[in-house]
Amino acid sequence: MTKPMSLKIENLTKHYSLPQGDLAVLTGVDLTVQPGEFISIVGASGCGKSTLLRLIGGLEQVSEGRILFDETPIQNPGLDRGIVFQESRLFPWFTIEENIAFGCRKNLVESEKQQIVQDHIKLVGLLGFEKAYPHQLSGGMQQRTAIARALVSRPQILLLDEPFGALDALTRIQMQQEILNIWQKEKITVILVTHDIDEAVFLGDRVLVMSNRPGTFKKTLSVPLARPRDRNSAAFLALRKKIYDEFFSKKKTGGRSR
């Protein structure tokens, strides 16, 4: 592997121009991510989480401030930053194998490519499903394929935008475990966006809480718990409650009627 690179976001602002005027989505976002770190970002719907990931991914341009990756501003998407979206975005005309192979860098020798694809099919636990088409798989298996496709090019950073949002609770817990295994094995930087406080605490080295529009990080919590983490330990629950209160503290009494 090449030397690990750091990601630095400095005073980032993003607004969209709409017919009725400018819409500020993100303001004053600052963040430094260490190589190999696992960052969780939680925030309410519409606060700009996806927008932030798309900016890091190079799919959008910053309005002000900068995002430095390995000291250079991000301009374009690239294979050094893998992205997994909420919907798997697999190509329905490719088999699982072909979808994963589509993530490979070009100029690979065919045998090498096959080996890499095979390794990743094993990594995400899809052995035996190489020749299946996406519509023949469950939602969880589709997301694993999408994760494998994002990983085959050996990105420095993996950006996960609510990748398990559409999955049932049991599958989600299983996928969280798998993402953790992959992260430990590949020693990759992960930035995970989620609605799920439990998921954020279970996975992250740090949990960043985003405020509502315009979005900014209003709180950073480091999670000093050793892995594997116990979701029911007192320390885990205390952290969870702290984040929960960030969202609901103003309505802590009364208003229970709903």
Next chain:
Amino acid sequence: MVSNPPPKPKHPFSFYLLPFILPILLITVWQLASNLDWLQSSILPSPLVIAQTLLDLLKSGELLKNIAVSLLRVLEGFAIGAGLGLIAGLIMGLSRSMERLLSLITGLLRPIPTIAWIPALILWMGIGESSKITVIAVGSFWPVLLSVIQGVRSTDPKYLEVARILEKDRVTLLTKVIIPSALPSIFTGLRIGMGIAWASVVGAELIAASSGIGFMIMYAREVSQPDVMLVGVAAIGLTGLLIDFLLLQLQRRLLKWNSVWGGES
């Protein structure tokens, strides 16, 4: 393992019988009406007479020869028309400025019915093969052009984003993302184009030809053989049905990834 496709659902026998009920009923009534002399045989011969003529024409090889001649013209014309439609459709679908550049010309030419070109083409190219093949090419060009443009345009931007993230070059983008995504739409255009091609060859042969299924019909009318005429008409319908069936099989094979288009329909 999921490598085996799921077994096709079994239909009851009546499912396969259903399409044949109405035609059989119609032919029976027709035959009865002929037997009762309600129909004049010089205008509408009875089904039995037509069947006898069909057998004669099959035996003499005349029918199959004429169908083969027409079919060859269709294949040549369709290959040219659909091929050009595919290329022009890709260019116009991919580039807004190219579409803009060509929009007025295509807008003017497209509403002209294919048969309206026949006299002009005969004037320019004579009554030989080339004028007929050109008519067919023109007829099949338009639906293919429009469906390719439509298919290319409707590529989901989410897929294009994935290709951008994975740093794919333009050729890969076109061949692995845009064209597969446009394929269901392209197939619809090909099937419509083939239907028009088959209809145009008959039209062209009705006007000027010395062979082909259209010529056979026209000649039968001139020599007052309504049974031969009707065999020709029926042969056009059957051949058209067969061609569409073959295209549908090809479509299922190529679109087997698509649960809607590749499945039973």
